[in-house]
Amino acid sequence: MAALGREKMKQLEAQYKKILADYIVNQTEKNLYIAQNFTRQLIQKNISPEDVISIHKNAIAEIFPDRMNEAQPAYDFLIEVMVHYGMAHREHQSLLQKQAEYEMEMKIATSIQKALLKTHIPKLSTVDIGMLSVPARKMNGDYVHFFYHRDDYLSVAVTDVVGKGVPAALCMSMVKYGLETLEYAYKEPSYVLEVINRVIEKGVDDSMFVSMFYGCLDTQRNMFSYASAGHEPALHYNAKQDQFVALEAKGLLLGVLPNTKYTYQEVILEDNDIITMMTDGVTEFRGNDHLNSRQIITSVIRDNKYLSAQQLCQLLYREIEKIHGFDLSDDFTVVILKK
């Protein structure tokens, strides 16, 4: 009110009084319409709700001077109430606006991340490859990277950043670019882990790290070599023996200590064998501790081993989603290789 000046305020009061008086005499749509237009003026001039009531009070005092004695305290009371109401309302509005801004930025970030971290699933004649990665929230903290050379070699890195949301996504971009520079060494699981470990250890704070399972399939020798940095072991389904073997490989999470060494293991892959790599979003059954996640995963794979690798991934997702009541709390990523 102060900013507007007494003179201007007097003018508004006079206008309002006229409009109100007209309406009291003649309650027509037209008079109401004039009031509506007047409201726009009030908003333009940034008149607060309590000032509007004060304008109304003054107008009533002039139109019905003899009734004001009783009504005066009630009006003053309403003005006080409106002062607080107006403050809360403005705060609420500005929060809503801020929230809309954040949502907009989040949307942009999500689409950038999707574009940056998009995994292209290679098609090889020697091995059937399936992959599925579903984020629990907007941003995905899991990432899968493939390298391949003709039909002879296929390497895959399955990674999971500790934590979720924006920080995880930012860290993951770092991992992706680290991996891309390793094109020349993609056949050496331990070397890849050692290099990425140094990249993350330098760049990230103490509580941020990444788990990674790295495997390389040599389709000529039918040899799968793999190493793990604190990652969930992969599962090897041996078709001939109809048995599952966990591909355990001990190794510290990436980003904890600068000069960590990683060892790799090798396993022979025969026809119809299946390798399943996953993140803890697949194996972690929070609140369903009585269920054995490994048993569920292996039985889904064994019972449906004739499906394609991609169909198996999809089926596994549907089954596990069902167990969690269609509400997965962690990013879910699975990669399946079928010989």
Add this chain to the structure above:
Amino acid sequence: MDVTIHFKEIDHKLYGYVEGEIDTFTASGLREELEAVKITEGLEIELDLSKVSYMDSTGLGIFVAFYKRAVREKGKVKLVGLSNRLQRLFEITGLSDLMDIETDKKVELR
């Protein structure tokens, strides 16, 4: 469900009792409490996790960060009372080789 930590100092040794579920949502409170711990040279800290009913990788991150700070500031951290589930989590991630960890003795005996 939330997570709480209570500290007790006995004979220049600091004992921390953690209780509850540690996940992305409850983690920040615990992180702040641990960051507030003043570590002096040679201080021994023992964190009891026997009443931790759930922990995800974010929780793991908090303990690793605390462990790394303790090493830098020349203190000693030991985690005790880990359930089989937690023990497995520390094993898979390779942290059990790095940190001083003791499983829940009662569970072991069973």
